[in-house]
Amino acid sequence: MSTHNDYNFAFIDENAKKEIRRSILKAICLPGHQVPFASRELPIARGWGTGGLQVTLAIIGPDDVLKVIDQGCDGSVNAVNLRDLIHRTTGVPTTFETAQASIIQTRHRIPELPLREDQIIVFQVPIPEPLHYVEPSIEKATAMHAEKDYARMWVSLYEDIVNYGSVTIGASYPVMVHENYIMAPSPIPKWDIAKLNMANCLHLFGAGREKRIYAVPPYTRVEPLQFEDKPFKKEDFSGHVCARCGAGDSFLDEIFDEASGGKYWVCSDTAYCDSRIQKEAAV
Amino acid sequence: MNEPVISVEGLEKTYGEGCGRCGECTGPDYNTNVCRYCGSVIALKDVSFELYQGEILGIVGESGSGKSTIVQCLYFDLEASSGLARLFPYDRGKANILTLPQSRKRYIRNHLMGMVYQNPLLGLKGYFTSGGNIAEKLLTADIYNYHNIRTRSARLLDRTEVDLEYMDRLCRTLSGGMQQRVQISKALANNPPLLLLDEITTGLDVSVQARVLDMIKTIQHELMISMIVVSHDLGVIRLLTNRTMVLKKGRIVEHGLTDQILEDPRDAYTQLLVHSML
Ligand SMILES: Nc1ncnc2c1ncn2[C@@H]1O[C@H](COP(=O)(O)OP(=O)(O)O)[C@@H](O)[C@H]1O
Ligand SMILES: [Mg+2]
Ligand SMILES: [Zn+2]
Numbered sequence: 001m002s003t004h005n006d007y008n009f010a011f012i013d014e015n016a017k018k019e020i021r022r023s024i025l026k027a028i029c030l031p032g033h034q035v036p037f038a039s040r041e042l043p044i045a046r047g048w049g050t051g052g053l054q055v056t057l058a059i060i061g062p063d064d065v066l067k068v069i070d071q072g073c074d075g076s077v078n079a080v081n082l083r084d085l086i087h088r089t090t091g092v093p094t095t096f097e098t099a100q101a102s103i104i105q106t107r108h109r110i111p112e113l114p115l116r117e118d119q120i121i122v123f124q125v126p127i128p129e130p131l132h133y134v135e136p137s138i139e140k141a142t143a144m145h146a147e148k149d150y151a152r153m154w155v156s157l158y159e160d161i162v163n164y165g166s167v168t169i170g171a172s173y174p175v176m177v178h179e180n181y182i183m184a185p186s187p188i189p190k191w192d193i194a195k196l197n198m199a200n201c202l203h204l205f206g207a208g209r210e211k212r213i214y215a216v217p218p219y220t221r222v223e224p225l226q227f228e229d230k231p232f233k234k235e236d237f238s239g240h241v242c243a244r245c246g247a248g249d250s251f252l253d254e255i256f257d258e259a260s261g262g263k264y265w266v267c268s269d270t271a272y273c274d275s276r277i278q279k280e281a282a283v
Numbered sequence: 284m285n286e287p288v289i290s291v292e293g294l295e296k297t298y299g300e301g302c303g304r305c306g307e308c309t310g311p312d313y314n315t316n317v318c319r320y321c322g323s324v325i326a327l328k329d330v331s332f333e334l335y336q337g338e339i340l341g342i343v344g345e346s347g348s349g350k351s352t353i354v355q356c357l358y359f360d361l362e363a364s365s366g367l368a369r370l371f372p373y374d375r376g377k378a379n380i381l382t383l384p385q386s387r388k389r390y391i392r393n394h395l396m397g398m399v400y401q402n403p404l405l406g407l408k409g410y411f412t413s414g415g416n417i418a419e420k421l422l423t424a425d426i427y428n429y430h431n432i433r434t435r436s437a438r439l440l441d442r443t444e445v446d447l448e449y450m451d452r453l454c455r456t457l458s459g460g461m462q463q464r465v466q467i468s469k470a471l472a473n474n475p476p477l478l479l480l481d482e483i484t485t486g487l488d489v490s491v492q493a494r495v496l497d498m499i500k501t502i503q504h505e506l507m508i509s510m511i512v513v514s515h516d517l518g519v520i521r522l523l524t525n526r527t528m529v530l531k532k533g534r535i536v537e538h539g540l541t542d543q544i545l546e547d548p549r550d551a552y553t554q555l556l557v558h559s560m561l
Contacts, residue, residue, distance in 0.1 A: 147386045151422040152408075158422075159415045161429060162451050227429040 010057040011089040016040055020058035020213070024204060027215035032177025033145070034128050039211040049082055049107055050208030052124030056086060056105045059120065059204070066094045067101035072109040072251070072268035079107075096271045108171070110192040112250045112272040115201035117218060123186040128207035128214065130174045130184040150182055157225055166230070173232070176223050177216060190234040191251040196222040240265040245276035287333045287371055288477050288509040289357070294330040294366035296352050299323025311531040311552060316349070326352045327533045330366070334477070337507040341524030341541060343514060343556070348530040350513040354479040356381070358398045359388045370395060372476045393423040397470030401482035403462035406469065409455030413440060413465045416454060420472035439468040443498060460491035464498075471502070481513045496522055517556065521545055529553045
């Protein structure tokens with residue numbers, strides 16, 4: 001393997017990569033199940049995506065093309081730092097364009113453009129345990145998963161509806177994977193939940209601090225927890241379009257305009273937004 | 284009476300390593316449950332009984348005699364040291380439920396048994412509403428329709444005389460008597476054939492006690508549910524039960540029809556118990 005700047009290809013040593021890949025394979029075999037792995041020290045602080053980063057470094061090869069986003073944006077500091085680190089230690093080309101990437105590492109979003117079978121999306125996960133809010137003990141939560149003892153999780157949704165009329169969970173809405181395990185989809189908006197269901201691509205989730213890896217393989221059923229008569233609802237942007245590209249079918253960020261004191265909305269997925277503007281310009 | 288609901292043979296619970304001689308130096312004759320040789324606590328030994336459909340069995344005895352240990356072993360809160368317990372609604376009584384894997388025990392707890400503890404907050408989650416606590420039980424029976432859960436919870440709370448306005452209140456904010464009623468509702472949620480009641484009126488005001496006991500009688504009558512009632516209070520035992528076991532230092536000292544035991548206690552210890560009550 002070629003080395004860059006005295007590091008091993010993709011920074012992590014080959015043995016560690018093998019270990020991580022084993023955990024990834026196990027995670028793929030058990031969709032939604034959290035697999036422990038020996039999280040490494042990386043030249044980046046925990047909480048800044050070390051889980052996702054290790055997954056990416058373990059699977060990336062010289063032929064890959066990398067895209068890194070943070071909240072849908074390729075240009076944010078966190079995304080830039082991670083992309084630089086991976087690029088410097090692998091030499092793989094990087095891209096902003098979703099369609100060009102073979103690996104997309106992300107924090108908090110799934111790109112608007114549907115992903116393909118030859119693409120892998122890697123999520124940075126702060127809290128991998130969906131039962132965390134109803135069972136603080138990791139040991140007990142693990143037993144609850146093993147026994148599909150999910151009543152208490154459901155009660156937390158029930159109580160939300162009693163108190164607020166609907167489920168108030170915004171990001172990281174709990175999902176049932178393969179009718180088997182409840183999974184935290186990482187803090188993506190509800191908007192993105194449907195993209196996980198029966199998707200063409202492989203989804204890998206890495207939590208560095210909690211040392212957990214999990215996966216949603218392609219063509220796997222992923223359903224938000226919902227009562228039969230209280231259907232899950234994603235964010236509603238009706239009446240708004242992106243102020244840059246005019247899109248009315250994407251997840252929008254609300255922006256406060258200091259100059260005018262008003263508000264406007266723009267695509268959270270900047271690459272999607274840019275590609276629409278470019279297409280418009282080309283016409 | 285007809286078919287048994289549960290039969291228990293040789294139930295034993297030891298705290299400690301135990302030695303070959305634990306049995307010969309503990310029990311009512313020695314007035315201790317602590318082994319003189321090894322220091323182990325023989326909380327239960329040689330406990331055998333049957334409970335028939337629609338029957339209420341009382342377990343009475345002084346504090347520390349092992350009453351709670353019996354129901355907690357049957358409800359799997361405690362792991363029995365040895366013994367055979369067959370629950371007839373489960374696998375037609377073929378299995379020893381005490382040695383089932385955890386997932387099967389959980390199934391039994393959710394569907395075939397209800398437990399009511401002296402302390403309501405052992406059976407309820409204080410940070411959930413009354414309705415939410417009942418919903419938790421209903422959800423284990425795969426009822427995922429919000430409206431159905433609400434309707435069933437309301438009906439269950441009505442049966443235990445909890446005003447509908449308490450349905451959406453957090454359990455920890457309710458009075459002890461109200462919590463106890465909610466706990467009973469929750470225990471009944473999935474229509475279990477067997478209900479275990481451990482000193483359920485002990486912490487309550489006297490006036491509330493009477494109401495709760497009446498309610499238990501009515502529920503038993505309406506649902507023909509089998510019950511094990513644990514109490515140190517012979518008044519409770521007299522009011523509720525058909526048959527009674529008297530427990531002392533982890534052993535059964537007397538077992539028979541409640542009326543007979545109260546009228547004409549044969550065991551010296553039971554005589555003491557009965558007389559202390561008069
Ligand atoms: N963890 C423990 N270690 C040792 N002894 C215990 C433990 N828990 C309970 N015991 C003993 O078991 C006996 C039976 O307790 P229990 O069933 O609670 O009695 P009861 O309900 O009749 O008052 C008591 O002597 C008690 O001290
Ligand atoms: Mg007790
Ligand atoms: Zn001994």
